[in-house]
Every structure is written in C-alpha cells, then in structure tokens.
Amino acid sequence: MPPEAGAAPRSAERASADRIYYTLASIIGGVVGIYFLVVPVLDLNLAFHFYLMLWITMASAFNVAAGFSGYMPFGFVAFYGVGAFTTAILVKSLGFPVLLALPFSGAAGVILGLLFAPTLRLSGIYFAIVSLALAGICRLVISNMPQEITGGSFGLQLGSRAEPVHSFYVMMGVMLMALGVILWLSRSRLGKALRAVRDDAEAADMMGVNVTRVRLYGWLIAAFFPAVCGGVEAWYTNVVDTETAFNTLTTAKTVIYAVAGGLGTVTGPIVGSVVMVWLDELIWRQFPLLNLLILGVATVLLVLFLPRGIVGTLLRWRPEWRRYIP
Amino acid sequence: MSAAIEVHGLVKRFGGLTALDGVELEARPAEVLGIIGVNGAGKTTLMNCICGIYRADAGRVVIGGHDVTHRTPHEIAHHGVGRTFQIPRVFRKMSLIDNLLVPVLDRKEADHALIERAESMLEQMRLIELRHNFAEELSGGQQKLLEMARMLMPDPTVVMLDEPFAGVHPTLCRFMIERIEAMAADGKTVLLISHDLTSIYRLSRRVAALNEGRVIAMGGVDEIRGNPAVVEAYLGN
Amino acid sequence: MDTLVLNGIVNGLIVGGIYALIGMSLTLLYGVLRVVNFAHGEFVIGGSFLAYALFSNLGLAPLLALPVAALSFFALGWGAYYVLLPRLQKSDDPEIMSFLMMYGVSIALAAVMLLIFEADSRSIDYSFRPISMKVGPIYVSTARVVAFGITIAIALALTWFLFRTLPGKALRAAIMNREAIQIVGVDVVKLSAFAFALASAIAGATGVLVALVFPAFNPFSGAEYSIIGFIVVVLGGLGNPVGALLAGILYGLAEQLATVFLPQAMAPIIGFGILVAIILIRPSGLMGWRAQR
Numbered sequence: 060m061p062p063e064a065g066a067a068p069r070s071a072e073r074a075s076a077d078r079i080y081y082t083l084a085s086i087i088g089g090v091v092g093i094y095f096l097v098v099p100v101l102d103l104n105l106a107f108h109f110y111l112m113l114w115i116t117m118a119s120a121f122n123v124a125a126g127f128s129g130y131m132p133f134g135f136v137a138f139y140g141v142g143a144f145t146t147a148i149l150v151k152s153l154g155f156p157v158l159l160a161l162p163f164s165g166a167a168g169v170i171l172g173l174l175f176a177p178t179l180r181l182s183g184i185y186f187a188i189v190s191l192a193l194a195g196i197c198r199l200v201i202s203n204m205p206q207e208i209t210g211g212s213f214g215l216q217l218g219s220r221a222e223p224v225h226s227f228y229v230m231m232g233v234m235l236m237a238l239g240v241i242l243w244l245s246r247s248r249l250g251k252a253l254r255a256v257r258d259d260a261e262a263a264d265m266m267g268v269n270v271t272r273v274r275l276y277g278w279l280i281a282a283f284f285p286a287v288c289g290g291v292e293a294w295y296t297n298v299v300d301t302e303t304a305f306n307t308l309t310t311a312k313t314v315i316y317a318v319a320g321g322l323g324t325v326t327g328p329i330v331g332s333v334v335m336v337w338l339d340e341l342i343w344r345q346f347p348l349l350n351l352l353i354l355g356v357a358t359v360l361l362v363l364f365l366p367r368g369i370v371g372t373l374l375r376w377r378p379e380w381r382r383y384i385p
Numbered sequence: 386m387s388a389a390i391e392v393h394g395l396v397k398r399f400g401g402l403t404a405l406d407g408v409e410l411e412a413r414p415a416e417v418l419g420i421i422g423v424n425g426a427g428k429t430t431l432m433n434c435i436c437g438i439y440r441a442d443a444g445r446v447v448i449g450g451h452d453v454t455h456r457t458p459h460e461i462a463h464h465g466v467g468r469t470f471q472i473p474r475v476f477r478k479m480s481l482i483d484n485l486l487v488p489v490l491d492r493k494e495a496d497h498a499l500i501e502r503a504e505s506m507l508e509q510m511r512l513i514e515l516r517h518n519f520a521e522e523l524s525g526g527q528q529k530l531l532e533m534a535r536m537l538m539p540d541p542t543v544v545m546l547d548e549p550f551a552g553v554h555p556t557l558c559r560f561m562i563e564r565i566e567a568m569a570a571d572g573k574t575v576l577l578i579s580h581d582l583t584s585i586y587r588l589s590r591r592v593a594a595l596n597e598g599r600v601i602a603m604g605g606v607d608e609i610r611g612n613p614a615v616v617e618a619y620l621g622n
Numbered sequence: 623m624d625t626l627v628l629n630g631i632v633n634g635l636i637v638g639g640i641y642a643l644i645g646m647s648l649t650l651l652y653g654v655l656r657v658v659n660f661a662h663g664e665f666v667i668g669g670s671f672l673a674y675a676l677f678s679n680l681g682l683a684p685l686l687a688l689p690v691a692a693l694s695f696f697a698l699g700w701g702a703y704y705v706l707l708p709r710l711q712k713s714d715d716p717e718i719m720s721f722l723m724m725y726g727v728s729i730a731l732a733a734v735m736l737l738i739f740e741a742d743s744r745s746i747d748y749s750f751r752p753i754s755m756k757v758g759p760i761y762v763s764t765a766r767v768v769a770f771g772i773t774i775a776i777a778l779a780l781t782w783f784l785f786r787t788l789p790g791k792a793l794r795a796a797i798m799n800r801e802a803i804q805i806v807g808v809d810v811v812k813l814s815a816f817a818f819a820l821a822s823a824i825a826g827a828t829g830v831l832v833a834l835v836f837p838a839f840n841p842f843s844g845a846e847y848s849i850i851g852f853i854v855v856v857l858g859g860l861g862n863p864v865g866a867l868l869a870g871i872l873y874g875l876a877e878q879l880a881t882v883f884l885p886q887a888m889a890p891i892i893g894f895g896i897l898v899a900i901i902l903i904r905p906s907g908l909m910g911w912r913a914q915r
Contacts, residue, residue, distance in 0.1 A: 352733035358726025
C-alpha cells in the first residue's frame with residue numbers, strides 16, 4: 060500500500076510532539092525530585108514537605124480511579140487505613156523492618172481492592188455511596204477487633220525509633236514511583252482502554268475491550284498507592300489509630316486536591332496538591348480555626364467556577380496543548 | 386458461498402413485550418443486506434442481540450460458522466463484528482486517533498503501525514485535520530463518520546450500521562454511501578438499517594423487511610418493493 | 623412480650639419516623655433536582671443547633687422553634703439553590719459534580735457550627751410535664767412521644783401535599799420526567815428552587831425533633847445522619863417519597879431491635895451493611911420503580 064502524502068510529515072510531527080511531552084515530563088519529574096531531595100539538606104520544614112508528597116501521591120492515585128477510569132471512590136481512605144494498620148501490625152507485633160512491611164501494605168490495599176471489585180459495575184452515585192459505606196465498615200471492623208491486634212481506642216505504637224528523614228525519603232520514592240506509573244498509564248494501551256471504558260463502557264465492550272478486566276487493573280493500581288502511603292505515614296508519625304487512619308477528611312482532601320488540579324492529566328494532581336496544601340498552610344498560620352471552613356468553601360467554589368481544575372481549565376482553553384502537557 | 390452471518394429463530398422478550406419473534410435471516414460476504422421496517426419492528430433489537438448487548442431468549446446467531454449466541458459483546462467483537470449506532474457513541478473525551486485505536490488495543494502490531502493505519506482511515510473519512518481534537522468537538526455527521534472509521538479499524542467481516550443516514554446532510558449521505566459501497570467491495574457483509582428507502586434500495590443487493598419481530602419478506606430490491614405484505618406493513622395499521 | 627423487645631419496637635418507630643423524614647426530604651431533592659445532598663445531615667443538625675440556640679438564649683421551647691426552623695431553612699434553601707445549583711445543571715456530569723459540591727457544603731457547614739458552638743455535644747434541657755408516659759407496659763419519655771406525633775403529622779402533611787395539591791403533583795411529575803414537565807410549561811427553575819427549599823425546611827424541622835429524641839448532638843453528627851439518609855433513600859427507591867417513609871420506619875425498627883440483640887458498636891455496621899447489600903442486590907430499592915442505569 061503506497062504511503063499517503065501526509066504520512067511522513069505527520070509521523071515527524073508526532074515524534075516532535077512526543078519529544079516535547081517527555082521532555083516536559085522529565086523536567087517536572089526532575090524539578091520535583093531534586094526539590095524534595097534537598098529539603099532535608101537545606102533544613103526546610105520537613106513535616107510540611109512530607110505531607111505535600113503524601114497528598115501528591117494520594118491525589119495522583121485517586122486520579123487513576125476518577126480521572127482515568129471514571130470512578131469517584133468516596134471511601135478512598137479505606138485503602139489508606141488498611142495500609143497503615145498493616146505496617147503497624149507487622150512492625151509492632153511481628154517485628155518486621157518497616158521497608159519490608161510497606162510492600163505488604165500495598166498488597167493489603169490490592170486485596171481490599173479485589174474485595175471491593177464487585178462494586179465496579181455500579182454507576183456514578185451508587186458507587187460513590189457504596190464506597191463510603193464500605194470504608195465505614197472497614198473502620199468499624201478494625202476498631203472492634205481485639206485490643207492486642209489493633210490497639211483498640213489507643214491505637215498502635217510502632218515502637219521503632221522514628222527516623223523522620225528516612226521515612227521522608229521513602230515517601231519521596233513512593234511518590235516518584237506513583238508519578239512514573241501514572242505517566243506510563245496515561246500513554247499506555249491500558250490507559251486508553253480505561254478512558255474508553257470511562258467514556259462509554261458498553262461501546263468499549265463492543266469494540267473488543269474486556270471492560271471488567273480493564274476496570275479491575277485500573278482500580279487495583281489506584282488501591283495500591285494509598286495503602287503504601289498509609290504505611291509510610293504510620294512510620295513517620297510512629298502511631299496508628301482508627302480515628303486518624305480512617306479519617307473521612309483524608310478522602311475529602313484527596314478528592315478536592317485532585318479535582319482542584321484537574322482529573323485526567325498527570326500534572327493535574329501535582330498542581331492541585333501543591334496549590335491547596337500551600338493554601339492550607341497559609342490559612343493555618345493566619346487563621347488556624349478556619350482551615351476546615353476554607354476547605355469546604357474552596358470545594359464549592361472549585362465546583363462552581365473551576366470544575367475541570369487548574370490544569371483541566373488550561374487545557375480547555377488551549378486544547379492544542381493536550382498533546383504536550385503530561 | 387457460505388453465509389457470513391446467520392440468524393435462526395431469534396426470540397427476545399422484554400417482560401410482556403415480544404420484540405423479536407423468531408427472526409430468520411442470513412447474509413453473505415461482499416453483500417449489503419438492507420433491513421427495513423417501521424419503528425418498533427425490532428430492527429435495533431435485532432442488532433443488539435447479534436452483537437451481544439441483549440441476551441436472546443431463544444434462537445441462534447452464527448458468525449463465520451461459529452455459534453456466538455450467548456457470548457459477551459467483546460467476544461463477539463473478536464469474531465469480526467463491528468457496528469455503529471443510531472445516536473453516535475464515540476468516546477467523547479478522547480482524541481479521534483485514540484477513538485480509532487480502542488478496537489485494536491489488543492493487536493500485536495507496534496504503536497506507530499496502528500497509529501498510521503488510524504490516520505489513513507481518518508484520511509479516507511476526511512477527518513484527518515481534526516485527528517487530535519476530542520470526539521465531542523465534532524458535529525453529529527462527523528461523529529457518525531468517526532464511528533464508521535472506528536468500526537472498520539479491526540477489519541471486521543460483518544458490519545452493522547444502524548440508521549447511518551439519520552439526520553445527516555445530503556452531501557455527507559452521498560459520501561457515506563460511497564464508503565458503504567467500498568466496504569462491500571472489500572468483501573465485508575453489511576447489515577444496513579435505515580428508513581431512507583432510496584439509499585437502502587440503491588445499496589442493498591437484498592432486503593429483509595421486519596414487522597412485529599418477524600422477517601415478513603426477504604429478497605431482491607424489486608421483489609421487496611412490490612411485495613404486498615411489505616407495503617401493507619408500512620402503510621397499513 | 624419481652625419488655626426489651628417492646629422497647630425496641632417503640633423506639634424503632636420513634637427513631638424510624640425521624641429517619642423517614644430525613645429520607646423523604648433527601649429523596650425529594652434527588653428526585654426533582656438529581657442532586658445527592660451530601661450536606662443533608664448538616665442541614666438537620668443545623669436545625670438542632672438552631673433549636674438549641676433559641677432555647678439557651680431566648681428560652682424558646684423546642685415546639686415553637688419548629689416553625690422558626692422550618693421557615694428559616696426554607697428561606698436559606700431557596701437562596702442556596704439560586705447561588706449553588708443552576709450552574710451545575712450545565713456541566714458534563716451534574717450528578718457527580720453536585721455530589722462534590724454538597725460534599726464541600728457539608729464540610730463548610732460543619733466548620734461553621736464548630737466555630738459557633740465548638741465540638742462539645744449539646745442537648746436541650748427541656749422537659750415536658752409529665753416527663754414520661756406509659757405506653758402499654760413500658761415508659762417512654764414524653765418528649766419522644768410528642769416528637770413522634772409531630773413526625774407523623776409532617777410525614778402525612780408532606781404526603782398529602784405531594785399527592786393532593788397542584789404544586790405537589792408538579793414535584794412528583796418533575797421526579798418522573800424532568801424534560802416533559804418543561805414542555806408543558808412548568809417553570810422548572812422555580813420548581814427546583816421550591817423543592818430545595820421544601821427539603822431544607824423539612825430537614826431543619828427534623829433537626830428540632832432530633833434534639834427531642836436523641837440524647838445529644840455535635841457538629842459532626844451531621845455525617846451520620848447523611849449516611850442514614852442515603853440508606854433510607856436507597857432502600858425506599860431513589861425519588862420515591864412514600865418508599866422513603868416506609869424504608870425509614872423499617873430501618874429505624876431494624877436498628878433499634880438490633881441494639882437489643884447485638885452490642886452497641888455493631889449497630890452502624892448493620893446500617894452500612896444493609897446499604898451495601900441493597901445497592902448490590904436490588905439497587906432500585908425495596909419499592910423502587912426507578913431502575914438503575
């Protein structure tokens with residue numbers, strides 16, 4: 060078949076667009092990586108930056124569920140809590156080194172995701188509500204477990220001498236891994252299949268996409284990272300209890316930060332987290348009692364005026380840039 | 386020449402309503418089989434049963450010799466069946482290229498080969514300039530063409546078109562007719578539902594007339610045109 | 623009959639009535655506006671706090687606080703509709719977007735109540751005379767009996783309104799088919815605002831009743847009532863007010879009887895479990911006629 064007239068220039072154009080995309084991705088990744096690398100060295104606020112990395116990771120994982128796959132798990136904190144308790148129990152009761160416990164936390168998140176998989180066939184609102192209820196069940200089951208295992212109302216102390224800088228760098232590693240996975244996902248065939256299922260699952264089914272399997276893969280990726288985050292944070296703070304591990308505010312912030320940045324892009328959750336965490340810190344310094352109120356009001360304003368988030372609105376305004384911005 | 390698709394005794398009920406009441410038809414390679422009938426005759430239901438959206442209550446669907454009767458939609462797609470919809474179901478928040486890539490994501494070919502094939506398809510459909518736009522930015526007629534291109538990507542043997550001309554500008558209709566003729570010339574079996582009898586009679590080698598869930602007549606264009614049962618079904622009641 | 627079980631049944635009816643009102647107002651909102659009001663629980667608790675504030679500062683009896691709550695929440699709801707909702711209807715996915723927005727509203731409202739009233743549990747120290755009444759072999763606090771009476775009255779009034787008056791029928795028609803009702807000339811925007819205001823008013827009034835029936839409440843109690851609202855709405859079928867009424871009573875009975883036989887801590891799990899089970903098994907609810915997508 061003779062090549063059409065336009066094929067060669069189109070191919071060159073595609074290659075150059077890809078080059079720009081990956082260059083931008085590398086620059087962003089590099090800046091993020093180097094910045095966080097030097098935070099402890101320059102003695103900047105460790106706690107602030109630790110949690111910034113945590114939220115970037117949580118929002119990015121949520122983006123896989125919501126932006127790429129089209130699910131709004133309002134019970135997202137369940138994965139986080141399960142991961143936190145897994146690490147805590149393994150470290151405290153079985154003497155695991157933390158670095159060995161963390162992959163188990165991730166596995167626990169994946170297992171929970173598998174358990175919740177039957178809910179993936181539910182439509183938008185039903186799924187959101189069920190997700191909320193399932194997280195509530197998780198919390199109640201764990202808080203009702205025997206004191207020796209889960210610490211009852213006092214929680215568990217990990218017992219290891221808390222080494223903040225170590226856990227800081229591990230969090231950085233987790234964050235970079237998450238961002239890498241999401242970058243891969245957004246360009247991969249699985250990513251395209253996910254988005255097709257998100258847009259019209261029945262049509263995707265008729266195009267030969269195995270909807271159930273594709274949804275499951277996306278879901279499990281989304282479940283893995285918050286679980287690991289829970290484990291790392293447990294290590295960082297050295298304590299785990301049901302109130303903080305399964306705090307609904309964790310889901311709230313994850314959702315809001317992800318939406319603020321823009322669902323469906325790699326950079327969206329990063330931008331959203333940076334802006335919102337910075338805003339949160341600013342408010343906290345000036346008006347410590349108003350944080351919660353500002354969060355609520357910010358959400359309402361976001362939905363009303365910037366429903367696609369910062370990056371999403373930018374791309375709406377300049378759609379040609381979609382190919383270049385990760 | 387053996388049939389590319391056979392439907393035997395297909396029955397589909399929705400509660401008390403019998404939408405398909407024992408449909409019998411078959412279509413061969415390189416032929417366009419027109420399917421006509423008044424609203425509610427069961428045309429779209431028939432397509433939905435064939436491609437697996439609905440589960441038939443009785444009967445069989447055979448594609449290229451394989452019984453695909455109770456298979457899932459994506460399995461049936463892998464048997465070489467493609468379809469379009471009355472109201473286009475494109476992947477709205479994906480680019481045109483990405484829309485075309487979805488049916489071939491599981492192929493072993495390299496990414497760039499698939500992309501080049503997608504671009505070539507878009508060129509044929511005169512959509513190449515918009516290839517990076519999101520599908521929701523297209524007009525209705527353009528979306529129908531996109532659907533057609535997407536359907537053709539995995540090189541199906543049986544294609545089903547549900548009202549491709551509905552609400553489409555006459556110039557675009559002529560272009561679509563050319564494309565459909567090309568599909569048949571390429572050896573594909575085309576099942577074509579339309580109310581646009583002119584286009585149906587022009588494109589189809591044979592026509593099946595559906596009424597109340599049954600094929601009341603099947604034959605050549607002239608045969609059907611003059612068939613009293615068909616005329617009555619359309620103009621009577 | 624065992625006294626405990628009898629207590630459970632009586633309490634179940636009383637509590638169930640409250641749940642029914644929460645469910646009815648929530649389902650009305652969803653049915654007409656397709657908005658899942660995540661902040662509904664906060665509306666209810668807002669009513670409780672209003673009654674508390676009126677009682678502590680002005681000595682106003684809760685029964686008198688009821689119409690005050692209803693009217694002020696009606697006005698607030700009307701205003702809130704126009705500020706928040708029209709933009710949403712144009713977005714890509716109005717249901718999820720409204721869910722998100724009401725999520726934000728619920729956080730904001732809880733924060734406001736937290737700022738004004740602080741985190742401590744509050745209760746209204748109002749006693750009826752006599753303090754309790756004898757119902758068969760058991761004693762029930764008069765406050766609860768009165769609340770139950772009012773609950774039934776409101777529920778019946780709402781049902782009568784929906785089925786016997788023109789605006790009520792318009793609401794039901796809007797639930798059934800939003801597009802069609804515009805074609806016949808109904809001002810959907812005004813009707814929607816009315817629905818939002820009505821639902822808010824009922825929620826606020828229910829909050830006053832909550833203060834009479836439950837021992838205490840705090841700014842974070844709202845979340846629990848929102849969840850209960852969802853359970854009742856899903857059980858009764860989305861957009862089905864009569865379904866919500868029956869489901870609320872049923873759920874109240876189930877919850878209270880469960881506490882007779884099971885430890886207290888298990889009760890919320892039962893609730894969540896019912897919600898999950900219903901959605902997975904029969905999403906159209908026990909009485910739903912609106913099938914799932």
